[in-house]
Amino acid sequence: MAYITNYAYNHLIEHIKIKDTPSFIDKAFFRKNIYDNDYLYHIFNQLDLERLFKDKVLSSNNKDNYWLVYKEVPDNIDREKYIYEKQGSVKYHNDDSCKSLNSGFKDFFIPEPIQRVKEDDKARHKKLVKHIRVWFLENNYTVDRYLNDDISDKLLTREFNKNFAPQFGLDKIVVSQSEKNQFKWYEEKKPSGSQYLSNACFDYDKFIIDMSDLLKKRYDLCTGYAWESISKHDYLSEKPYEEMINILFKKQEENKLGQVKREFITNIGKVRIKNFLVKHRELKKKAVENLSDYFKWSYNFKQDSFSHVFLEDFNLEPCMMCHNKVFELQ
Numbered sequence: 001m002a003y004i005t006n007y008a009y010n011h012l013i014e015h016i017k018i019k020d021t022p023s024f025i026d027k028a029f030f031r032k033n034i035y036d037n038d039y040l041y042h043i044f045n046q047l048d049l050e051r052l053f054k055d056k057v058l059s060s061n062n063k064d065n066y067w068l069v070y071k072e073v074p075d076n077i078d079r080e081k082y083i084y085e086k087q088g089s090v091k092y093h094n095d096d097s098c099k100s101l102n103s104g105f106k107d108f109f110i111p112e113p114i115q116r117v118k119e120d121d122k123a124r125h126k127k128l129v130k131h132i133r134v135w136f137l138e139n140n141y142t143v144d145r146y147l148n149d150d151i152s153d154k155l156l157t158r159e160f161n162k163n164f165a166p167q168f169g170l171d172k173i174v175v176s177q178s179e180k181n182q183f184k185w186y187e188e189k190k191p192s193g194s195q196y197l198s199n200a201c202f203d204y205d206k207f208i209i210d211m212s213d214l215l216k217k218r219y220d221l222c223t224g225y226a227w228e229s230i231s232k233h234d235y236l237s238e239k240p241y242e243e244m245i246n247i248l249f250k251k252q253e254e255n256k257l258g259q260v261k262r263e264f265i266t267n268i269g270k271v272r273i274k275n276f277l278v279k280h281r282e283l284k285k286k287a288v289e290n291l292s293d294y295f296k297w298s299y300n301f302k303q304d305s306f307s308h309v310f311l312e313d314f315n316l317e318p319c320m321m322c323h324n325k326v327f328e329l330q
């Protein structure tokens with residue numbers, strides 16, 4: 001059996017297709033095949049619902065009963081969000097103690113002044129991403145040194161503002177008076193290895209309370225039919241204001257916003273709409289995470305429930321770190 005990280009698991013979900021998934025997932029299908037709750041159905045759009053269904057099938061012990069349409073899982077794409085972002089094929093592991101499986105995600109953000117360039121000049125942004133990565137390597141700004149307190153947020157900001165920003169004609173990172181509001185360079189996510197993709201920590205009572213709390217918050221947020229319709233497009237929350245509004249106008253013209261009138265969008269304004277979409281997306285994200293944990297708990301999902309053959313069919317490759325180790329022992 002093979003082990004995969006949470007990241008690889010999500011990659012699988014993105015790329016499998018379950019034959020006979022209805023083109024429109026209605027409330028009855030949701031209740032029968034995903035989760036038996038009417039109110040929860042409304043928080044999700046069609047893409048979310050399909051994703052949840054796939055998550056449930058992959059978590060289940062009877063995934064062989066579903067006809068999965070095999071699509072190659074493509075190599076990792078450079079999202080140009082982090083300094084040391086990994087590229088190359090998605091891996092599976094033979095050994096559940098493999099360091100690469102249990103180390104979690106640790107990286108530095110590409111700073112804001114560089115990210116901002118992306119909207120106006122994609123080619124320049126690409127070059128700057130290359131330069132900042134080289135700058136990190138040349139200065140030996142590594143995750144290990146950061147965790148050892150050899151380098152800090154303050155030092156990185158100071159050096160960026162003093163050297164990198166003027167060299168490339170970039171805005172400086174704003175230094176705040178309070179520690180709390182300081183730009184954070186570093187991001188760490190919990191290990192996506194065995195601890196995470198298991199059901200050991202799941203608390204069913206807490207799950208029920210959390211879900212009803214989420215529903216209540218959403219009820220307070222979506223005050224009326226128009227907001228309900230706009231909430232289906234909360235993926236726009238990360239778009240710049242103008243792009244977000246233009247897409248909403250387009251959806252309205254295509255009759256994909258129900259009864260919402262163009263004037264409603266204009267009158268409410270981009271700032272309020274964006275705030276709404278950001279809040280809605282946060283609630284929905286939490287609901288998806290909770291449901292995903294619930295599926296794994298209810299099926300007693302084990303992280304090694306995937307076979308090598310299954311994963312290789314999806315173009316995942318063995319991790320060389322633990323593959324070689326097992327090979328040596330034989």
Ligand SMILES: [Zn+2]
Pocket residue numbers: 092093094095098099100101319320321322323
């Ligand atoms: Zn490994």
